[in-house]
Amino acid sequence: MVTIGVGTEKGAFFLRPEGASFAMEGPVQPGWRVTTFGRAPGGDYLLAAASGWFGAAIHRSPDLVSWEQVVHGPAWPEGSDRKLNSVWTIAGVGSVLYAGVDEAGLFRSDDDGTTWTGVESFNEHRTRPAWQPGAGGLAAHRILADPADLARMWVGVSAVGVFRSDDAGATWVPRNAGVEPAAPDEEIPEIGYCVHRIVADPGDADRIWRQDHRGVYRTDDGGDHWERIEKGLPAGFGFPIVHDAISGALFVVPQESDEHRMPVNGEFRVFRSTDGGDSWHPSGSGHPEGLMYAGVLRDAMDTDGAGGVYLGTTAGTVHFTRDGGDTWRALPDVLPRINSVVVLDA
Numbered sequence: 001m002v003t004i005g006v007g008t009e010k011g012a013f014f015l016r017p018e019g020a021s022f023a024m025e026g027p028v029q030p031g032w033r034v035t036t037f038g039r040a041p042g043g044d045y046l047l048a049a050a051s052g053w054f055g056a057a058i059h060r061s062p063d064l065v066s067w068e069q070v071v072h073g074p075a076w077p078e079g080s081d082r083k084l085n086s087v088w089t090i091a092g093v094g095s096v097l098y099a100g101v102d103e104a105g106l107f108r109s110d111d112d113g114t115t116w117t118g119v120e121s122f123n124e125h126r127t128r129p130a131w132q133p134g135a136g137g138l139a140a141h142r143i144l145a146d147p148a149d150l151a152r153m154w155v156g157v158s159a160v161g162v163f164r165s166d167d168a169g170a171t172w173v174p175r176n177a178g179v180e181p182a183a184p185d186e187e188i189p190e191i192g193y194c195v196h197r198i199v200a201d202p203g204d205a206d207r208i209w210r211q212d213h214r215g216v217y218r219t220d221d222g223g224d225h226w227e228r229i230e231k232g233l234p235a236g237f238g239f240p241i242v243h244d245a246i247s248g249a250l251f252v253v254p255q256e257s258d259e260h261r262m263p264v265n266g267e268f269r270v271f272r273s274t275d276g277g278d279s280w281h282p283s284g285s286g287h288p289e290g291l292m293y294a295g296v297l298r299d300a301m302d303t304d305g306a307g308g309v310y311l312g313t314t315a316g317t318v319h320f321t322r323d324g325g326d327t328w329r330a331l332p333d334v335l336p337r338i339n340s341v342v343v344l345d346a
Helices: none
Strands: 003-008 011-018 021-028 033-039 045-051 055-061 086-093 096-102 105-109 139-146 149-158 161-165 195-201 204-212 215-219 241-243 250-252 271-273 301-303 309-312 318-321 338-345
Touching: 003 021, 003 045, 003 309, 011 033, 033 086, 045 086, 055 086, 086 139, 096 149, 105 139, 139 195, 139 204, 149 195, 149 204, 161 195, 195 241, 204 241, 241 301, 309 338
Parallel strands: 033 338, 301 338
Antiparallel strands: 003 011, 003 033, 003 338, 011 021, 033 045, 045 055, 086 096, 096 105, 096 139, 139 149, 149 161, 195 204, 204 215, 241 250, 250 271, 301 309, 309 318
16 A cells, blocks of 8 residues: 655654545654655665754654654764754665755765765765855755666766766766756856756666756666756756656656746646657646645655655645546645655655
8 A cells, every 4th residue: 555755844744545535544754844754675664854952853654653763864974064954854765764955965874774885985985175065955856777687876976966876876977968067167167957856767766856956857777977868848947856656657746936836827837748758748636726835845855666656746735647647636735845855665
């Protein structure tokens, strides 16, 4: 049974199917700003959150009911001038857990998420002194791995770009050729790219799509070269991009511009591509009929691999389709501002 985690500014909520809709549980950790979710190799659920009182932390649970804070979570070394503002993403790569954080860094756990150490090859990358934050911070927000070769990994950092490792994280190389930079660096031209989200084809990890600050792109060679793919979109700006493994469809939520950051003309629409991004069209019925100026943040959209697509908005509404985007519905509940929507069980 599918379980969906919804992270908000005021805690986490969990959705489970109930008839044609979903039953909602929560809030969990209501005093925390919940940023993302994950699963440990041993099966525990993980929840990343931040508090003005307690800082950023990872919490774990065997059942989504009882939670405990991970004592030795990601942390910069004592004496470092870097701050751990939030954990943006948690990803399992084989038996290893990785976490991407703001201020941009990569951490790993080899003991089911109990203790974490920094990935120095990434955290002390030669380009690090030139890394600059985007409007949402300096965040390592997405981690991908090649299921056929777990030594190949990609990390997206805003506003720096995409990095790839071909040797299990021993070395990292920026892979942004063909993308329009958002904050070009004349001395280090391979960085300065404000990637918002990346998603890979589960059957071919060399094919990756990225929603960038400056448009939507695709690569067919693991990131060595990128091409712009925006035919049919009302705007290239947006935050999430997701891929349905069953149909191969892609979904994005265009916004007017980096200045306004709202649906074009107030028309909230999810756009779908069924040809790998060559062309885009508004997906099916059920979008809000009136004007809606809410956005969808980069981690607030996910798929379940069986035709289900789920998203949450900055207005606190949750929208979903269970037929690959042909029909959409909205839950009646209105939550706090939604930061993340993650499928935990499918």
